Amino acid sequence: MKRVVLALLILVGLVAIAQAQGAAPSPAPAGVTHTVVAPMGQPGVSTPPTDVDTGSGAWMALLFWTFAGVAVLGSIFVITRRNLIAAVMGMVATFFAIAVLYMMLYASFLAVIQMLVYAGAIMVLFVFVIMVLNKPEDEPWGLVGLPGKALAGLAMLYLLVRAVGVLWNVTPPDQKVAMDAPPQIVVSWREQPKLNDPRPTDQNGLVPVSERYDFGSTAAVGNSLFGEYVFPFEAISILLLIAVVGAIAIARPLKDDHDQPGVS
Amino acid sequence: MSDLFTHVGYGHFLALSAVLFTIGVAGVLLRRNILIIMMSIELMLNAANLTILTFARMHGDLSGHSFALIVIAVAAAEVAVGLAIVVALFRGRRHVDVDRITMLKH
Numbered sequence: 001m002k003r004v005v006l007a008l009l010i011l012v013g014l015v016a017i018a019q020a021q022g023a024a025p026s027p028a029p030a031g032v033t034h035t036v037v038a039p040m041g042q043p044g045v046s047t048p049p050t051d052v053d054t055g056s057g058a059w060m061a062l063l064f065w066t067f068a069g070v071a072v073l074g075s076i077f078v079i080t081r082r083n084l085i086a087a088v089m090g091m092v093a094t095f096f097a098i099a100v101l102y103m104m105l106y107a108s109f110l111a112v113i114q115m116l117v118y119a120g121a122i123m124v125l126f127v128f129v130i131m132v133l134n135k136p137e138d139e140p141w142g143l144v145g146l147p148g149k150a151l152a153g154l155a156m157l158y159l160l161v162r163a164v165g166v167l168w169n170v171t172p173p174d175q176k177v178a179m180d181a182p183p184q185i186v187v188s189w190r191e192q193p194k195l196n197d198p199r200p201t202d203q204n205g206l207v208p209v210s211e212r213y214d215f216g217s218t219a220a221v222g223n224s225l226f227g228e229y230v231f232p233f234e235a236i237s238i239l240l241l242i243a244v245v246g247a248i249a250i251a252r253p254l255k256d257d258h259d260q261p262g263v264s
Numbered sequence: 265m266s267d268l269f270t271h272v273g274y275g276h277f278l279a280l281s282a283v284l285f286t287i288g289v290a291g292v293l294l295r296r297n298i299l300i301i302m303m304s305i306e307l308m309l310n311a312a313n314l315t316i317l318t319f320a321r322m323h324g325d326l327s328g329h330s331f332a333l334i335v336i337a338v339a340a341a342e343v344a345v346g347l348a349i350v351v352a353l354f355r356g357r358r359h360v361d362v363d364r365i366t367m368l369k370h
Contacts, residue, residue: 064272068280075284075307079291084299091303094284098310105277105321110313110332117336122306122343129347130299133354152293160286167278167315172322182324215321221329229330236337243341251348253355 064104070097084130088123095119106182106216182215187223277318285311298353298360302346309339
């Protein structure tokens with residue numbers, strides 16, 4: 001298994017080197033800069049899109065297959081290892097590959113959050129709990145015997161076929177299969193005019209302002225999150241508070257573990 | 265057929281998320297260690313996030329990014345509480361085998 005991981009790392013390194021040498025227009029930093037400006041609702045784009053804009057060239061395909069392979073192999077690694085630390089390492093590889101796929105989907109902010117929260121925080125929490133537990137498994141597999149395994153395999157295969165069958169046939173709203181660059185997000189608001197503001201005001205004395213942000217950038221996601229979805233965002237903060245208090249309350253040692261007075 | 269491999273479309277991302285979700289379901293069903301089960305649940309949440317972000321890109325709509333961020337936050341809360349339960353269980357009975365944790369069953 002070490003050889004498999006090593007081979008994957010070498011493959012990723014080769015891809016990175018090929019990207020750095022500029023053998024092709026680099027599609028890697030998708031979502032960071034893209035110059036096609038198509039206002040929402042207006043389909044006309046004057047310049048023909050290149051591979052970088054559409055995100056569907058051969059280099060993009062190589063990146064996709066590489067990191068899709070890392071994700072699938074890492075997740076299989078997770079559910080087959082007896083050693084829990086090995087499983088966590090497979091999980092980290094999977095999360096890293098999924099973050100790269102987020103970048104390919106122009107979700108640069110979500111990719112960074114994925115790395116920070118999952119690979120950074122959640123996996124460290126898992127490693128700490130494994131360190132506390134540190135007990136080898138007696139019988140790792142829940143299903144034993146050939147009938148159980150065959151039944152589980154058939155059920156998994158059915159689920160996979162049905163899910164892929166539904167998802168593969170999803171048609172984009174504009175009936176295009178090629179992945180054009182997503183349009184920039186236009187955010188409009190009205191603000192109070194500053195002193196000696198040359199900008200025109202509307203009938204209420206406010207200045208209409210319109211800004212463009214790259215799709216998936218932090219500013220665009222923030223505008224969505226703090227504008228339309230501000231209530232779920234605040235609900236999430238309460239949920240996290242409850243979860244932290246609940247985790248401390250559950251994992252706290254019981255009273256008769258330490259009979260110190262005053263510790264409740 | 266070669267077009268399938270050299271031109272990545274939305275279907276590729278969606279099919280990959282279906283594969284990852286299936287692997288997560290298999291992990292939940294097949295393994296008995298509660299930590300592996302929780303990691304498989306994380307895997308399924310990630311597959312759902314991948315689907316959400318693919319649809320967000322498909323429609324050019326950033327609502328999906330907000331949803332994905334909320335899913336990540338909920339996953340973090342779930343892991344915190346779940347691992348606390350694991351630690352509390354392990355303190356009492358020195359194992360985390362889900363087939364032997366049946367105290368709510370009777």
